[in-house]
Amino acid sequence: MSTNPKTEGFVAIYEAKSDAIFKYCYYRTSNREVALDMMQEAFTRLWDALIGNKEIVSYQAFLFTIARNLVIDYYRKKKTLSLDALAETDENEYYLPKDLSEKINSEARYIIDKIQELEPQYRQVVYLRYVEELKPQEIAEITGESANVISVRINRGMEKLREIVGDK
């Protein structure tokens, strides 16, 4: 089988990162089909970047950045479609997907509720650092802020989460 190295590289990245990107979109949209579409779109854009020889420092950060922008677009479109949705949805929120709620343990269900109680600026960094295990530098690439700011935010966010959970 003769396969182009770019194709092989792309498939390997897909194998390694598709779950994480799907999960990120799923928790943020609470809709499996939408999350699957977003994941496919994120990888399509990665492929476009690869064939355009765009310089990518971290594939992971690149994919999460696209996924984040897709989520923002999704909520923007939803808001323009429904005024009710404006009150109900927020691009910074993490939702426990309804069709999944029976399949995950009670601790996971509990913690996603608590993450949702955090101020918006801490939700995403805490999620990306602890659930997706991204490095502060990678999160900084996604959010466009400095790694130092992100590190401080991760620590404060985690402290606040512990407070909410009642560990402090």
Place this chain on the structure above:
Amino acid sequence: MNNDRIKKGIAGLQEVQITSAEKQAILMNLMERIKTSPELAPQNSWLSNIFTRTIWNRRLAPAIAVCLIFLLASGGTLLASETALPGDFLYPLKINVAEPAGDILTIGTSAKTKRAAEKVDRRLNEAEKLVSEGRLTPTAVNEVQKQLTSQINKFNDLNRQLEKTAPLAEVADLHSNYEARITAHSQVLTEVGNHSRLAQKKEIDLLVKTVDEKVASAQKDRDGLETKLTESKQKTNNKDQSSFERSKKDVTDYIKKTQQQINKDFDNAHGLTKDILSNASDTLSEAQQNLSEAVSKDQSGDQTDALKSLLSAKRKALEADISARKSKDFQGQADNQNRQDRRDNRQKERKINNN
């Protein structure tokens, strides 16, 4: 405990995954798009033929996915990146995806330290492969230096961490193994630099300088470790004679085996390869000398110095073995150089005859 509750909750969130069927269905959709990219599409790929001949939708996924899961699970693509060198398209994949994936599967500080040392060895092997293929550009040197320094820092951090939990003898042994590897690479690269004509000479010299700095730093760390080891042996008055005898026998056998291999390869070697083997043979003689010192010190009751000499013998034997093995990588280059030399000589002879 609530902290425990956070951990369990996060672990629960991490468990959520896309199903295999969904994963494969989306991959196939993506492959359809890839197929339309000019030049970059898989050429004559059986996989692409399946995609083009199948009217694909998500409902069909499970049937074909089962076959694909097996193929993808074999990790063929990631294996393809294994041979990538600095500057290759797949190299970032190797460094950022394939190797970290392997790191995750490595459990325990000792195993992680060993793996970090192997990765240092990998970086140097990559550099040597670039040299042998004539691809060591200034950009490649920068990349090699960056990756090498990062990997060595990781090794040193892990080794320091290991010191807190593992027996000092084990830490010293791991460090000795690492030092032997980088020293061997330094010697091989120096020899390659000596044989290089103008092409790549500057880049090889830069690389040798970097590796030599790392060797010097490793030697310094080794001195510190050996001092600690000696002190701890004196404190515990540890006379583990059977362990010493076992190590002595292992090193003796290793030296003998390596010497046989060098002698065998030496007969067919020439040019650069012969010089690398010759250096390896010298290093092996030093190993033999260290081994003799270890035996005599042990007989005179100087246990700590005997152990130090034995460690040196082991390190040098390994150094010689690695150099000897590496010499084969440059056989092709030596052959080319030999042919070029013969051509040059023939031309010179012709010129003399014409005159």
